[in-house]
Amino acid sequence: MSTKRKIVALALVMLGGARAGQAQVPPARETVRSVLEGVYTEAQAERGKAAFGRECSACHATGEFTGAAFRLGWTGQSVRDRVENLRATMPLDAPGRLAAKECVDILAYVLKLNGYPSGEKELASDSERLSEIRIDPKPDTRKP
Numbered sequence: 851m852s853t854k855r856k857i858v859a860l861a862l863v864m865l866g867g868a869r870a871g872q873a874q875v876p877p878a879r880e881t882v883r884s885v886l887e888g889v890y891t892e893a894q895a896e897r898g899k900a901a902f903g904r905e906c907s908a909c910h911a912t913g914e915f916t917g918a919a920f921r922l923g924w925t926g927q928s929v930r931d932r933v934e935n936l937r938a939t940m941p942l943d944a945p946g947r948l949a950a951k952e953c954v955d956i957l958a959y960v961l962k963l964n965g966y967p968s969g970e971k972e973l974a975s976d977s978e979r980l981s982e983i984r985i986d987p988k989p990d991t992r993k994p
């Protein structure tokens with residue numbers, strides 16, 4: 851076999867291997883959930899509201915996290931992205947002070963402010979799970 855043929859053969863083997871590897875991992879879509887499904891509880895959103903009042907309202911009005919601002923800055927991301935961004939940057943005068951749970955509660959409150967449904971189970975602060983929850987736009991805001 852010429853060197854060129856060997857390389858082609860090797861590449862084919864590697865491609866085959868990659869395909870076989872991929873086949874074992876379920877497609878991402880199967881695990882992805884959406885905030886449209888009701889991923890937080892009412893009680894959690896209430897806690898988030900209290901935390902927002904305590905930690906955020908000195909500098910922010912809730913209107914900064916709804917409507918167009920929400921659609922531009924939040925939709926299309928995972929809940930985890932937003933929680934981590936929040937935790938790393940806010941409150942501006944003391945980033946990192948908030949517990950992950952508080953950030954998740956505030957996220958639940960923001961979802962409620964934007965009219966997303968609540969559900970039976972709390973949004974957990976486990977970041978692995980949060981990365982699977984997508985912030986989809988509400989159907990009524992998808993239209994131009």
Ligand code: HEC
Nearest residue numbers: 902905906907908909910923935936940941942943948956
């Ligand atoms: C001391 C004032 C202050 C406090 C307290 C504060 N923020 Fe902010 N926040 C700001 C300012 C100023 C900006 C815009 C400048 C910037 O992005 O750095 C901002 C930006 C943001 C953004 C947009 C950042 C981005 O990357 O999209 C979010 C979301 C946010 N704040 C959420 C919160 C939440 C939630 C709290 C409460 C936990 C909070 N902030 C507390 C001052 C504050």
